[in-house]
Amino acid sequence: MxxxxxxxxxxxxxxxxxxxxxxxxxxxxxxxxxxxxxxxxxxxxxxxxxxxxxxxxxxxxxxxxxxxxxxxxxxxxxxxxxxxxxxxxxxxxxxxxxxxxxxxxxxxxxxxxxxxxxxxxxxxxxxxxxxxxxxxxxxxxxxxxxxxxxxxxxxxxxxxxxxxxxxxxxxxxxxxxxxxxxxxxxxxxxxxxxxxxxxxxxxxxxxxxxxxxxxxxFGKKRIKKLERYISQTRATTYWVKNLRTYSISPASQNLLMNAFVKTYILFSIQIPEMEAREQQQAYRICSDSAWTAGKAGSSIAKVYYSMVVLLGAKAAIRILHILYAGFQRRKMII
CATH class of the missing domain: 3.90.550.10 (Spore Coat Polysaccharide Biosynthesis Protein SpsA; Chain A)
Structure with a gap:
């Protein structure tokens, strides 16, 4: 057939x-x-x-x-x-x-x-x-x-x-x-x-x-950055909560968890690029969902979680945004 x-x-x-x-x-x-x-x-x-x-x-x-x-x-x-x-x-x-x-x-x-x-x-x-x-x-x-x-x-x-x-x-x-x-x-x-x-x-x-x-x-997608961030946070939260219910090895669980959290962090550090009226809501979401990264267990997730808790979401994200922008410029030069 x-x-x-x-x-x-x-x-x-x-x-x-x-x-x-x-x-x-x-x-x-x-x-x-x-x-x-x-x-x-x-x-x-x-x-x-x-x-x-x-x-x-x-x-x-x-x-x-x-x-x-x-x-x-x-x-x-x-x-x-x-x-x-x-x-x-x-x-x-x-x-x-x-x-x-x-x-x-x-x-x-x-x-x-x-x-x-x-x-x-x-x-x-x-x-x-x-x-x-x-x-x-x-x-x-x-x-x-x-x-x-x-x-x-x-x-x-x-x-x-x-x-x-x-x-x-x-x-x-x-x-x-x-x-x-x-x-x-x-x-x-x-x-x-x-x-x-x-x-x-x-x-x-x-x-x-x-x-x-x-x-x-063809260029940047037209979805607003705040909408993208909210959606990414929802998806990451679901998988951090539920991934361990699936029958895969601990190594695979960690790999998937880290992939989600890294993507989530990349979305988070774009908050300073949002419109001013959207940033306040985004920082609030960032603060409320910081535990998502903390649950992942990787070193980068722990650093992110600690920065948000100790410095507050706004200060932590602005520092990471500056560091990431510098890293991207260096990559382009190299």
Whole structure:
């Protein structure tokens, strides 16, 4: 039986980039797929027109319109409409390389005797404004991971930061049985949060060395820094509280915990860049959630926690912000 992919694409006023994302699917060398475009209440007429034109042009596009509720809600609406075997997430301003679906199909068919719950791959970060391509090479060979050797996969995924399964596909059967949806109270880290939950539900995972996703960046995201910080704090707090309930080794728990806390600290030291009226609320959140970092146990987390407790959130963050800015400038010079 032919494997069918369901590609979920949330759209909000990205009409000028949407066409390229859709065309990247038209160029796929594997043709058993559907594209579910979820219009999250777009307000510009160009986006609405291009979505309708794309649907008229390609028979494999489904359309869902909803009021603006955010990217998590849009992805959830898309998942309720899936008819395929595996789900792929594609943002409206990104692309899939031509062989992305066929390379995942190949490994899924090779393991036909035992269902794979997830296929992971490498991806490229294309910085359009700067003309740079940064390859995120997580896997240098194909491998199958199960519960017994999952710690090795965690090490590959999280030794250098957070990952969200970009360029992967996910069993819809597992998603359906577990009723696994995106947290709609998150607008940052919602993909990291969902991916980790899916990861722990998966019994067998394949990793392949192909570059199966082109993540395009055009400049700063439009989400306000305060909203990003609140969302990041919520996600970090959840995982610091709950990570130890999952069946993984202490080493993997520490690795994941530290990855979350480091990301959280990086968000925290951006508070001085917020608008003045937002900083007061952000410092209050920082002070209230400092225990999150303290629970992680790493040296950097302990230093951060101690600084916030002893100096107060505002002074601690301003010092760290200055130190980090100096570190970044030094990196650029070197």
């Amino acid at each position: 032919e494997i069918k992919f369901s590609i979920i694409m949330p759209v909000y006023n990205e009409g000028h980039r949407l066409v390229e994302a859709v065309d990247s699917l038209y160029r796929q060398t594997y043709s058993s797929y559907e594209l579910i475009i979820v219009d999250d209440g777009s307000t510009d007429q160009e986006t609405i027109r291009l979505i309708e034109e794309s649907q008229d042009r390609y028979g494999w596009i489904k359309m869902i319109h909803q009021e603006n509720r955010g990217v998590s809600s849009a992805r959830n609406a898309g998942m309720r409409a899936v008819t395929g075997d595996y789900v792929v997430f594609l943002d409206a301003d990104d692309r899939l390389p031509p062989n992305a679906l066929s390379s995942m199909r190949d490994v899924l068919e090779q393991q036909a005797g035992e269902r794979l719950d997830m296929v992971l791959s490498n991806y490229e970060n294309i910085q359009v404004n700067h003309g740079r391509i940064i390859q995120r090479c997580l896997f240098d060979r194909s491998a199958i991971y199960d519960v017994e050797n999952r710690d090795e996969l965690i090490r590959l995924l999280y030794c250098n930061g957070m990952e969200s399964g970009t360029g992967g596909c996910f069993s819809y059967e597992v998603i359906q049985k577990s009723a696994l949806f995106f947290r709609e109270d998150l607008n940052v880290c919602e993909d990291v949060d969902w991916f980790l939950k899916m990861f722990f539900l998966s019994k067998k995972i394949a990793a392949i060395p192909n570059f199966n996703y082109e993540y395009l960046t």
